[in-house]
Every structure is written in structure tokens, then in C-alpha cells.
Amino acid sequence: MLDVTRLRVIDAVARNGSVTAAARELHYSQPSVTHHLARLEAETGAQLLQRAGRGIRLTEAGRLLADRAAEIIGRIDAVDAELAAHVGLSAGRVRLAGFSSAIGSLVPGALAVLAGKHPGLGISLLDTHPPEALELLRTGKIDVAIVFRYDETEPEPSGVRLHHLLDDPLYVLSRDRTAELAGLRDATWIAGCDRCRSHLVSLCAAEGYEPRIAYTSDDMVVMQALVAAGLGVTTMPGLALRTHRAEGIVATELPGSRRHVYAATYGEPPDPPAIAALLTALAEAAQL
Numbered sequence: 001m002l003d004v005t006r007l008r009v010i011d012a013v014a015r016n017g018s019v020t021a022a023a024r025e026l027h028y029s030q031p032s033v034t035h036h037l038a039r040l041e042a043e044t045g046a047q048l049l050q051r052a053g054r055g056i057r058l059t060e061a062g063r064l065l066a067d068r069a070a071e072i073i074g075r076i077d078a079v080d081a082e083l084a085a086h087v088g089l090s091a092g093r094v095r096l097a098g099f100s101s102a103i104g105s106l107v108p109g110a111l112a113v114l115a116g117k118h119p120g121l122g123i124s125l126l127d128t129h130p131p132e133a134l135e136l137l138r139t140g141k142i143d144v145a146i147v148f149r150y151d152e153t154e155p156e157p158s159g160v161r162l163h164h165l166l167d168d169p170l171y172v173l174s175r176d177r178t179a180e181l182a183g184l185r186d187a188t189w190i191a192g193c194d195r196c197r198s199h200l201v202s203l204c205a206a207e208g209y210e211p212r213i214a215y216t217s218d219d220m221v222v223m224q225a226l227v228a229a230g231l232g233v234t235t236m237p238g239l240a241l242r243t244h245r246a247e248g249i250v251a252t253e254l255p256g257s258r259r260h261v262y263a264a265t266y267g268e269p270p271d272p273p274a275i276a277a278l279l280t281a282l283a284e285a286a287q288l
Contacts, residue, residue, distance in 0.1 A: 011069040013033070013066070014067075019037075044065065071140070073139075093122035094124075095123075095144070096123060096124065096144045097133040098147075099146065100218075100219075101220060106261075109288065110282045111123055114277060129218070130149070138157050143265070144264065145264040146282070148259045149259065150199045150260070152202060159266050161269070162264055165263055166287075168261050169238045169254070170235055170258065172254060173234050173235070173252075174233045184211075185209045187233045188214045189215075196235070203257065224245070228248040
């Protein structure tokens with residue numbers, strides 16, 4: 001049977017890229033890390049590491065085991081959170097991750113209501129993009145992920161359950177005039193995160209052109225500042241405009257264009273009481 005401590009060691013080596021850095025993170029001595037890796041190779045019967053110059057690198061078998069180790073460790077850590085959540089709303093804790101515009105609009109109100117109703121419930125919060133949030137959810141490092149997707153977005157990983165919160169309208173932002181997508185063939189574009197950039201390209205392709213993207217940022221404030229300065233145009237969802245709206249920009253809604261916002265959980269229902277309470281609070285905040 002594989003030892004969990006040794007799985008934590010190879011996970012740390014894979015993430016940090018060296019035995020020395022892994023030892024520092026785990027607060028182990030370097031010889032202790034080396035010993036655990038040697039024992040892990042003996043237990044698995046596979047070569048997990050190989051020399052690379054003055055350092056080491058994982059073999060294909062090592063990378064496979066490290067990937068699985070990250071998931072196993074995450075699920076073990078998730079058990080602790082789930083057990084705490086099952087204790088009840090007076091002692092539970094929930095780990096939440098979400099994208100910036102949801103954190104700036106939906107989350108504060110939901111957490112404030114939750115704190116008023118259940119002051120003993122602990123909530124941690126991480127700002128990250130949907131693909132990263134879903135990976136954290138899959139590997140048990142968080143309990144709830146707030147994500148968005150477009151119609152063409154690839155399906156979520158197996159085991160992820162989506163709880164619909166709202167459909168967020170999309171807008172074209174420009175400085176001087178109400179703009180329609182078809183009339184912006186020659187415009188300079190400002191693109192957002194990878195998922196939003198892909199959707200922008202799809203929207204423009206439907207109008208028969210490829211957008212000329214000169215600037216890229218996943219910061220909604222920066223994107224709006226670039227538009228306000230007359231440096232380009234962009235698309236932006238309603239939640240982002242609710243969070244921040246710069247002076248001097250004109251927002252024109254794109255008919256029929258929406259991104260779908262969900263709270264995602266992992267595994268079979270029912271959700272523990274603390275997680276269910278957070279989902280309810282988020283759903284209520286989304287209706288405001």
C-alpha cells in the first residue's frame with residue numbers, strides 16, 4: 001500500500017522541481033526527502049526519478065504517480081473539510097474559489113448574509129479563473145467553485161455538478177459611440193482571459209472577421225482604462241460592469257450573447273450542510 005507521506009513528498013518534488021525546494025516546503029531535511037523517494041520507488045517497483053544535469057526530473061512513471069498523488073492528497077484533505085462541514089453550521093468550514101467579477105459582485109453579499117445567519121461557519125476565498133478553480137475542485141483543494149462558461153466551452157470534468165446562478169449578458173465597450181460588433185471589423189481590440197478571448201474570436205468570426213487584438217489583460221479595471229483612453233474596444237460581461245465602470249465608456253449589450261455562471265461542487269449529492277448553506281446564499285445573491 002502506498003504511503004500518504006511519500007505521496008506528499010513526490011507531489012512536492014513535482015510542483016517545486018527539486019528535492020531541495022520540496023524539503024524546504026515540507027520542513028524536512030533533504031536526506032529525508034531522498035529517503036522517502038527511494039522507498040517510494042521500492043514500493044512501486046518503478047523508476048520515478050532520473051538525473052538531469054545537477055538536478056533531477058521525474059520519469060514518465062514519476063509524473064503519472066505525482067499527478068495521481070496530487071489528486072489523492074486533495075481528496076484526503078477534502079475529507080477533513082467535509083467532516084467539518086457535516087458537524088454543522090456552527091463549526092463547519094467551506095473553501096470557495098471564484099473569478100474576479102463574481103468575487104466583486106456576488107460573493108461579498110452572500111458571505112455577509114451567511115456570516116449573519118451562521119457566525120461560526122468559516123469561509124476561505126481564492127480568486128482564480130474557471131479552469132484552475134475546477135482543477136482545485138477536482139483534486140479536493142476547494143469545496144465550491146464559482147465558474148462561467150459559454151455555449152462553446154468544453155464540458156466540465158466528470159464528477160463536477162453545476163448549480164446555475166445566472167446568465168450574464170455581454171457588452172461591447174467603446175469610448176465615443178454605441179458600437180455594434182459588425183461595425184468593428186477595423187477596430188483595435190482588447191482581449192481578456194483565455195476563455196473570454198476564445199469567445200470574442202467566435203463572436204467576430206460569426207460576423208465574418210478576425211479581431212485585431214493589440215492588448216490582453218484579465219484585469220477588468222485595466223481593460224476599461226484602455227477603452228476609456230481610446231486605445232481600443234472590448235467585450236465585457238455585466239457582472240464586471242457592476243463591479244467597476246470607468247467614466248467615458250459606452251456599453252452596448254450584445255443581443256443573445258450570454259455567459260452562464262454556476263457554483264460548482266464535486267461528487268454525489270447531498271451536499272454537506274455548510275456547503276448547501278453557501279450555495280443557497282450565492283443563489284440568493286445572484287437574484288439581486
